[in-house]
Amino acid sequence: MTKQERGIRTRLALIRSAAQVFEQRGYAQTHLADISSQAGVSNGALHFHFANKAAVADAVEAAAADSLHRAARTAGERPVNALQTLTDISHAFAVLLRQDVVVRAGLQLACDAGRRPRLNFHHTWAECVRRLLGRAGDEGSLADDVSVHDVTAAVVGATTGFLSMHRASDEWLTHRSLTGFWRLLLPRVASPQVLATLSPEGTAPGADTSTPVPERSMSESRPGSQLAH
Amino acid sequence: MTKQERGIRTRLALIRSAAQVFEQRGYAQTHLADISSQAGVSNGALHFHFANKAAVADAVEAAAADSLHRAARTAGERPVNALQTLTDISHAFAVLLRQDVVVRAGLQLACDAGRRPRLNFHHTWAECVRRLLGRAGDEGSLADDVSVHDVTAAVVGATTGFLSMHRASDEWLTHRSLTGFWRLLLPRVASPQVLATLSPEGTAPGADTSTPVPERSMSESRPGSQLAH
Numbered sequence A, B: 001m002t003k004q005e006r007g008i009r010t011r012l013a014l015i016r017s018a019a020q021v022f023e024q025r026g027y028a029q030t031h032l033a034d035i036s037s038q039a040g041v042s043n044g045a046l047h048f049h050f051a052n053k054a055a056v057a058d059a060v061e062a063a064a065a066d067s068l069h070r071a072a073r074t075a076g077e078r079p080v081n082a083l084q085t086l087t088d089i090s091h092a093f094a095v096l097l098r099q100d101v102v103v104r105a106g107l108q109l110a111c112d113a114g115r116r117p118r119l120n121f122h123h124t125w126a127e128c129v130r131r132l133l134g135r136a137g138d139e140g141s142l143a144d145d146v147s148v149h150d151v152t153a154a155v156v157g158a159t160t161g162f163l164s165m166h167r168a169s170d171e172w173l174t175h176r177s178l179t180g181f182w183r184l185l186l187p188r189v190a191s192p193q194v195l196a197t198l199s200p201e202g203t204a205p206g207a208d209t210s211t212p213v214p215e216r217s218m219s220e221s222r223p224g225s226q227l228a229h
Helices: A003-025 A032-039 A043-049 A053-076 A082-099 A101-110 A121-139 A148-166 A175-189 B003-025 B032-039 B043-049 B053-076 B082-099 B101-110 B121-139 B148-166 B175-189
Strands: none
Touching (some): A003 A032, A003 A043, A003 A053, A003 A101, A032 A043, A032 A053, A053 A082, A053 A101, A053 A121, A082 A148, A082 A175, A101 A121, A121 A148, A148 A175, A148 B175, A175 B148, A175 B175, B003 B032, B003 B053, B003 B101, B032 B043, B032 B053, B053 B082, B053 B101, B082 B175, B101 B121, B121 B148, B148 B175
């Protein structure tokens, strides 16, 4: 491993450790020493990569955004209609949130009253949903009596709510509960001829089952693995 | 005014001031001196009422819960079917959240990673929604092919999401946007004969309009007024 590779690996380990500590304690209660100790590196190594706590939080936020964007892009590449793409993206996000502490912490940091977030996830997600529903309208996949605005609000609202409640209880972001949401919503928003072609459970090949994916414990976690691929 | 009345008034003023500071800075970044100075009382007076910051936060949370319970009870007393009651309660909550900083701060404190909340608003709200939907099922108001579990998740998820997004932008909790949500959901979950009787915009007499109620500025705020009636 070259020196540069070691540097990248350390940076990813610090981002993951920071996410773990931020998630547990919140931004204001986190000290840089907790992050370096959790990552098993010296304070000096941490300061080589990040000027201060705000810079670490920004990096966690950016890594979370990157993972979400990549998941959305992958789901968006499948040749299905726009309503199915939207369903698939929501399932892909739920998998990430269940499995990836960096994504969870990044979204939590973006709502933390104690810091100034760099990214506006709600806005970006709302834009993505609005664009896909606009495409569904162009394709003739939307029912006549629903408005893109109302469906956007319902989808963004519910998914944001599931995420925020997921912090208290795992049941809100299981594959089963998200499938239940789409089973409820799709018959209302899809045109009759399109509805029969839609899968509320998502179409990602082998991506998910109704069994919740076990959360990796901190001792088993592999620093930076979700960013390395 | 008796000494006891003055004491009650000071306590309510402290709760409102605490809510304003907690909402702006988050729990961890709030100091007791900010709260007493915002309320225009001495540190000694604050300590007479509250032992420490955690006790102030608990009082804000309890006051928020009290306001929400009273709004739900009032909406629940109207002689309408259970789906309409649920719609009406959601509108009553939205009015409180737009107008009352104590309710907003109480809900925010309940999700703050930096403290141990005393109340679980999501759980209480989910129980309320589940009970009303169970009653709607007993009344024969629910469509045959929807499950109480899925509708509960969608309603609790969406309303929780609207609340969390309301912190970034007012548009998510307007009367108009919440009405749009129910206009989308009710035709899917209500039985056909009940649907025609339902008002997605709520049935509270003169309680709301499509024009957002202006937020009172801090200088205009009347300490404790929302708890005094």
